[in-house]
Structures are given as structure tokens and as C-alpha cells.
Amino acid sequence: MIKKIPQREILLVLIAAVALLAVGVAAIMYDTGPDWKYYQSEFRTIVAERVANADLATLPVGIQQIWVEKLDRVDRCTTCHLGMTWKGLEDVEQPWTTHPIPEIFDDHRLEDFGCTVCHGGQGFALSEYDAHGFVEHWERPLLSDIAGSEYDPRNPPPLHEIQCNYCHRYERSTRGMPFINSAKEFVRTKGCKICHVINGDGGKLGPDLTSEGDKHAEGFDFSNLVSDQITVFNWHIKHFQSPPTIVPGSIMPEMNFQSHDAQALAMLVMSWRDDEDLPRAYLPGVELKDEMTPEEVERDLRMREGDGAFFVEHNCFVCHSIKAYDIKSPTDKGPDLSLAPDDVRARFNKTVEEFLFDPTGTMKIILESQIVLTDEEKWQAVEKIMKAYDIVKNRAAEAEAAAADGS
Amino acid sequence: MNLFKIQDMWQKLIWPWRPESNREAGSGIVANFLLHWFPNRVSLRSLAFSASLYLGTITFIVFLVLTVTGVVLMFLYIPSVERAYWSIKDLDNTVSFGWLLRRLHRISAHLMVALVFLHMFRVFLTGSYKAGEIVRSARPFNWVLGVTLLVLTLLLSFTGYLLPWDQLAFWAITVGTNIAAAVPLVGEAIRQFLLGGTIIGQPTLIRFYVLHCALLPIVLFAVAAWHMWRIRKDGGLAIVEQDRKDALAREPVAPKKSKTYSVLGIASGTTVQVNDPTTLNEDNSVPSTPFLIVRILLITLLTVAVSIGLSLVVQAPLEAAANPEVTPNPAKAPWYFLGLQEMVGYSALMGGVIIPTIVILGLMLIPFLDREQKGIGFWFTDGPGRKWGIFGFLYGLVTTVGCLAIALLAPMRDIFPTIESQLFFDLVNPATFLLLLFAGMYFVVLKKTSSTRYAAIATFCAFIIAFVLLTYMGTALRGPNWDFYWPWQAWPTHPTAL
Numbered sequence A: 001m002i003k004k005i006p007q008r009e010i011l012l013v014l015i016a017a018v019a020l021l022a023v024g025v026a027a028i029m030y031d032t033g034p035d036w037k038y039y040q041s042e043f044r045t046i047v048a049e050r051v052a053n054a055d056l057a058t059l060p061v062g063i064q065q066i067w068v069e070k071l072d073r074v075d076r077c078t079t080c081h082l083g084m085t086w087k088g089l090e091d092v093e094q095p096w097t098t099h100p101i102p103e104i105f106d107d108h109r110l111e112d113f114g115c116t117v118c119h120g121g122q123g124f125a126l127s128e129y130d131a132h133g134f135v136e137h138w139e140r141p142l143l144s145d146i147a148g149s150e151y152d153p154r155n156p157p158p159l160h161e162i163q164c165n166y167c168h169r170y171e172r173s174t175r176g177m178p179f180i181n182s183a184k185e186f187v188r189t190k191g192c193k194i195c196h197v198i199n200g201d202g203g204k205l206g207p208d209l210t211s212e213g214d215k216h217a218e219g220f221d222f223s224n225l226v227s228d229q230i231t232v233f234n235w236h237i238k239h240f241q242s243p244p245t246i247v248p249g250s251i252m253p254e255m256n257f258q259s260h261d262a263q264a265l266a267m268l269v270m271s272w273r274d275d276e277d278l279p280r281a282y283l284p285g286v287e288l289k290d291e292m293t294p295e296e297v298e299r300d301l302r303m304r305e306g307d308g309a310f311f312v313e314h315n316c317f318v319c320h321s322i323k324a325y326d327i328k329s330p331t332d333k334g335p336d337l338s339l340a341p342d343d344v345r346a347r348f349n350k351t352v353e354e355f356l357f358d359p360t361g362t363m364k365i366i367l368e369s370q371i372v373l374t375d376e377e378k379w380q381a382v383e384k385i386m387k388a389y390d391i392v393k394n395r396a397a398e399a400e401a402a403a404a405d406g407s
Numbered sequence B: 001m002n003l004f005k006i007q008d009m010w011q012k013l014i015w016p017w018r019p020e021s022n023r024e025a026g027s028g029i030v031a032n033f034l035l036h037w038f039p040n041r042v043s044l045r046s047l048a049f050s051a052s053l054y055l056g057t058i059t060f061i062v063f064l065v066l067t068v069t070g071v072v073l074m075f076l077y078i079p080s081v082e083r084a085y086w087s088i089k090d091l092d093n094t095v096s097f098g099w100l101l102r103r104l105h106r107i108s109a110h111l112m113v114a115l116v117f118l119h120m121f122r123v124f125l126t127g128s129y130k131a132g133e134i135v136r137s138a139r140p141f142n143w144v145l146g147v148t149l150l151v152l153t154l155l156l157s158f159t160g161y162l163l164p165w166d167q168l169a170f171w172a173i174t175v176g177t178n179i180a181a182a183v184p185l186v187g188e189a190i191r192q193f194l195l196g197g198t199i200i201g202q203p204t205l206i207r208f209y210v211l212h213c214a215l216l217p218i219v220l221f222a223v224a225a226w227h228m229w230r231i232r233k234d235g236g237l238a239i240v241e242q243d244r245k246d247a248l249a250r251e252p253v254a255p256k257k258s259k260t261y262s263v264l265g266i267a268s269g270t271t272v273q274v275n276d277p278t279t280l281n282e283d284n285s286v287p288s289t290p291f292l293i294v295r296i297l298l299i300t301l302l303t304v305a306v307s308i309g310l311s312l313v314v315q316a317p318l319e320a321a322a323n324p325e326v327t328p329n330p331a332k333a334p335w336y337f338l339g340l341q342e343m344v345g346y347s348a349l350m351g352g353v354i355i356p357t358i359v360i361l362g363l364m365l366i367p368f369l370d371r372e373q374k375g376i377g378f379w380f381t382d383g384p385g386r387k388w389g390i391f392g393f394l395y396g397l398v399t400t401v402g403c404l405a406i407a408l409l410a411p412m413r414d415i416f417p418t419i420e421s422q423l424f425f426d427l428v429n430p431a432t433f434l435l436l437l438f439a440g441m442y443f444v445v446l447k448k449t450s451s452t453r454y455a456a457i458a459t460f461c462a463f464i465i466a467f468v469l470l471t472y473m474g475t476a477l478r479g480p481n482w483d484f485y486w487p488w489q490a491w492p493t494h495p496t497a498l
Helices: A007-032 A035-050 A128-132 A145-149 A160-168 A178-189 A232-241 A259-271 A294-305 A309-313 A337-348 A352-357 A361-370 A375-406 B002-014 B022-031 B055-076 B084-093 B098-125 B139-162 B167-180 B187-195 B202-233 B240-249 B259-266 B288-313 B335-344 B348-369 B383-409 B422-427 B430-449 B452-477
Strands: A066-068 A073-075 B041-043 B285-287
Touching: A007 B098, A007 B288, A160 A178, A160 A259, A178 A259, A232 A259, A294 A309, A309 A375, A337 A352, A337 A375, A352 A375, B041 B288, B055 B084, B055 B098, B055 B202, B055 B288, B084 B098, B098 B139, B098 B288, B098 B335, B098 B452, B139 B167, B139 B202, B139 B335, B139 B348, B167 B187, B167 B335, B167 B348, B187 B202, B285 B288, B335 B348, B335 B452, B348 B422, B348 B430, B348 B452, B383 B430, B383 B452, B430 B452
Parallel strands: none
Antiparallel strands: A066 A073, B041 B285
């Protein structure tokens, strides 16, 4: 008959409890000691040393993220890369340094773009290895020089241009993208579009390349690529250098591209990705407007860039035509400005100059609230109106003279 | 006055009711569910590790871990095709202990599937599905409940597989539902019912989500409760039959006077063996409190510690976001279906429909086909049983390896290049050979020993090794294009973009 529980049993329970405690503590330690906390505390030290009158209390603490709703992206890179938009940290090492091209933020505001749309990488992740994206199952790793040096250690191709051209693909050439620009020049001079559809137009002899950059690695035949690097990028490089070697029987001509050129072209085709989800505002070089006849286009151009451009720019033409400058108002609510000197004198007993600086009636309201001109601009307007008046008067005089000659 | 009121309220909070007589106290205990969670006494034979290896208990603890982690995950997971994958990324990267929740849930799910199989193997090999001769228990029925729980566990695991919405999930569900589509006549309808359409999309995700988080866990919990309640009703683990035999052989002892007689009237039926004074006595049993309680505490602590420990070292994989246009090569179902997928490679009808049906039906019918009552609760019944077990194991090993060799070295389509009929290859293929070889062995052993138990042991052992080998084959030895690779052979380099 057993009455007491054996001590061995109690000991086992204790061991199990200690084991559970141990794994629990290990889990807590693993969770509460991420690398980014170290980077943030280092950043604090760096700022305290380098930046005069920095208020350490306002430094970001905790996970930082940039949520770009329009691009459906969340980038947490700034959790560690805290100094990106700071001035004075240019010579600090990564990840605390200032962005090497700070002026990029002038037309790529950080909150509108985030980081990964230009640089690649895994914006969701917070550990260095995962975030930089050279991990299995992450297809868009960080496009740094390190990635490029895999292909050319001495002269690494600037792979990030692939990402730049995701948005800039319709531009003829873009500042700061030498590789892509030269590749685009090849597309124009070598006649790629004779055989290939590119950006939605071209010949049908070769495959459509409009979305070539979306083609998955599984979709390529690597059987003829003799290389350590079984990558899509390398496939394109070798294919540009010798199409029939990579695709036996290919009729694509060999263009004798240098490896530098082949790299540029490979970057270009890999940048051609489906941009359906990209808001138009992110696509420079794409203009959406109503269809116009050539005459309309020409008149529009004349109005915008001719002598009367001032009146179009400042929206005077909404109500006033200016015959002298060939500007036609869509409404003609007000009198023709070419005749303003006569008109103003007749109606208000003022010169144009007096009227513009001290208007009355409707024009008072408009010039005070809707079309606010600086004094300089008002003088400009007076000058242009007087010139228009002269033109009209001269034309009238010429017409009169011609009529007199005729009679 | 106020103090008295507070005291009174406190009294109610800590103990709402005080009996006024012994009789009332006894009735109170009898009526209390918590106090009857475990039997009063537990047989030493059932308490022993060797009797059950506590596999069923561990399975249930793992299920509780899954429930707790699953409920927390429901707060963090978004069942939408646009957001699901990214909510998992957030769990892995940003959410405090999100990685632990996810890994623990995943590893526990795999453990639960494995444990359910192991528990079933244990119950079969110890003959614990048998009713017993002394008191005809309902254990055969409880075995059927157990097989139901196996199917429910597989369904739960399978529905959970889709939720991360990555390539692994997407294509595992594609393969899994394609196996279901191989059912003649109604296969396509079943697939459409599962997917909520013709392709995997938002309707599929929400179906699998609701099944996984609501319907299946509730059903599984109910059936599991029934399963465990039946064990109590059947008098404990099957090894108790041996205690009953001993009790029969002993001189009958007059029952002790006990207040429980007063409530016998409310518990009707013939299967109440909870208070069975003739079977359990002070020599062959111990009080459940503290003996069983401490044992269960030990098992619980160990199970949770091992699960968390495994979660610390085993990462939960997350592949690229689901992409219907890029098929990973190879596309594999969850591991417990890879044995089937291997056979589906020979014939979808045989591997995907006929064999699973025969296996599930065969499992359910075991206690009704084998009604021999000897050696209940003992591993392999007795000496000859052990021999037949080893025989079945070796036979299964040889035949399965043989059939796999045929599949690899001499595919049927190479042997019969002129035949085009699909039906021919559905009937003549290695999976069919294996089925016939096992069925044949059952009848040969049955004839030789005139024992359904020995025949069943041999067949079951062959089934176990075949299941293990086929699963290993599908998991580890099949690479791109479902080609065969030795474990030491590298798969072709996986191409990447950069």
C-alpha cells in the first residue's frame, strides 16, 4: 500500500518547473533585447557629441515607421537609420549617418516615399539581416554597392537605379541615373522597339518586354548559363552579350555590348515592372490630359509661351481676351485688355496704372482676393497692356492706310 | 454592523455554501464537477508510464496550448488576402512575443498531429480498443471517437496551414484540395465547396479561417470531452481490465459502508464503474489526489516547457507572399499528407481517394473486426503478438521499399508504354500493390494463427512503417519536379533575381 507520493516524482516536477522557467526567461530575454535598441542608444550618444544644442528628449524612441498609404508600404528602416534627415552627421558611419544625397528629399519627401521603394529591402523587418533582405523568400533585397559588387567588385553597378526607374521609366533621361540613362539611349539607338513591345508599343517579332521585370526567376531557363551566379540579373547580362548562347536558336542580334553596357541594359529591363498599382503622381513623364487637335495644341502653346504669357499665367485671360497677343478668353466677361487704356479712361477716368494700383468695382474685389499681384507684377502688367495698346493702334493705322491706298 | 456585512460578503466570495449536515456535505461533493474531474482512486497499472506513455494527456495539453496561443493570434491576424501575409510579418518582426506566439502555435500544431498518430498507435498496440469480458465497456466506440478526433485534428491543421497566405500555404492548399478533387463524380464539387470558388482566393481564406478558429475547435473540444468522459465511464485505461481479472480471482470482499449509496439512484445505467470497490483496492491503486494530480502537473509542465523550448530553436517559416502565377517547385502538401501525395504521384484516384478512405474506414472498424479479449492493455498482447508485430514491421519495410523502388526504377507507364487508359494505371500501380500486399498478409496471418488480433497487429505494424516511409519519401527525398534525391544529394540551385 502506497500512501506518500515518491520523492522522485516531486523532484521531477521541480525539474520540469525549473525547465519551464528557464525557457520562459530565455524567451523574455530574446524578445526584450533587439538590436535596434542598441542602435538607438548609440545614436543618442552620437547626437550628444556632434550636434550642438540638440534636445535629447525629443529624439525618437521605440520602433519608428513610415507608412506610405498611397504606395501601400510600411518602412521601419528609420528605427535604426535615425540620422537620415539630420544635418551634421554626414561623416558618421552607418546606420546613423545622414543620407548621402540629402537633396533627394526635396522632391522625394520621406513621408511620401519611405525607403524601400527606392532602396529595396524588407521594410517590415527590424533585425539587420532580415531588413536588408538577403534572406530566403524575400525577392527584393537592399540594392546597395554590396549587392552590385557581386557582379563587378572593382566597379559595382549601381543596382538601386533599377528601383529608381520603376517610377522614372517613362522619362527620357533622369538626373543621377547614368546607367539607366545610357541603357535608355541604347533602346533608342539600337532599335529594340523594332522587334519588342516596350512600354506598351513596338514590334511583335520578339517577346513583349513591358513587364519583363516582373518575370519570376522560376520563369527563366538557366540551363545554358555557365556561372556561379544563377540570377535573373546575370541571365540578362549574359543574354545581352550573346543571345544565342543563353537561348539557343535566338535570332536576337549580338550587339557586342561591353559588360558595363550589358549591366546597364539588364538593370533597365529588370526595372520594367507593372506599375498598375502605382499612383500617377509617382510616375514622372506621364501626363494625362484631354485629347487636342494639332491646331488646339498650337494655339495653347502660343497662348502659354507667347508675348501674352503673363496674362495666361495670372489667369487674366479667364475673363479678358487680348487681341494684340492672340489671346482668346473662353468667357469674354470683361473687355479686351488691348483696349484697356481707352476703356479705363472712359469708364473710370483713370490711367491703366492708376486703376491697377487703386481699382474700383469688380476688379477691386478680384485684385484683392483672387488675383493678388505684387507691385512689380502690376508694373509688368501695365507695360504689357500699353504695348498691346500700341500694337492694336498700329494695326488699326496700318489697316486704315491700306484702306486709304485701296480707295 | 458594516464590518459584519463585509465579513459576510467575503465569506460568500471565498466559499458560497456551507453544509449543515454530513448528508448535505456528501451530496455537495457528489454534485461537484471539479471534484469529479478525476476518479477517487486510480489504478497503479494505469498510472505507470508504460501503460499509456501519457500520449493522450500530452495531446490534450498541446491542444490547450494551441487554444490559448490561437485566441491571442486571433487578435493579431487579419483574414484578408491583402493583409494576412503582412500581419504574419508583423508578428514575426514587431509584435512583442509575436514570434513566440506564432512559433509555439505552429510547433504545437505539428506536435498535436504527430501525438494523435502516436496515441493511436499506442492504443492499438496495447489492445486498448477492446471492450473486455468482465464488464462490457464501450471502448470500441471510444476508438471510433478517437479516429474522428484524428480526422478533426488533420482538418484543423490543414485549415490553419492556409492562413499565413504565403507560397507554402497557398500551394500546400492547392495540392491538398487537388487531392480532394480526385474523388470520382463529386470531387470537383468538394473542391469548390472547400475553396468557395474555382480558385484559392478571399472566399477560401475566410472559409478556412472560420473553420479553423471557430467551428472545428468547438467540435474537436466537444468530441475530445466525450472521448475523455468515456474513459472515466469505461473505468479508466484498458489495463484496468487486468485489475478486474485479479479482482474476480480474489475472494469477494463485502462492500464498505459509504455515504455514496444514498445517491446511487441518480446515476442510472450499467456502465458506471467510477465507484467500483471490487476492482480497485488499497493494494492496487492510489488516491488520485495527489498521485494523479502530481503526475498530470509533471506532464503539463514538461509539455509546455518542451513546446516553448522547441519554439526557441525552430523558426516558423514564411515564404514569399502567395502568388498564383509562380508555382514553387516542388509544391508540397503539409507533411502528414506527403505520404498520400507520394501515392497521388502514381495515381490520384488510388492515393488520394481509395487508400485514404480504406485507411479511415479500416481504422474505425478495427475494434469490430478484432473481438478477441486476451491481453488487454499489454503491448502487443503477448509473446506471439510481439513476434507478429516484428514480422509485420519487417514485411511492411520490405514491401514499401520494394514498391517505392518500382515507382522509381520501373514506372508503370514505362512498363506498359502502349496502354493509354487512365483507369488501367489507377488500378495497376505501386500504391495498389502495397494495398493488396497488406490485405493479403492480413488473411495469411489470420489463416495461420486463427487470431484476428495477431493478423491485425501484423497489418497495423506494416501500416505504421509504410506511413513513416512514404511520409519520409515525400518530405525529404522528393525535390523539384517531384524527382528523387538522396538525402546527401543537393537540389539544383534555386535561382533568384539578384
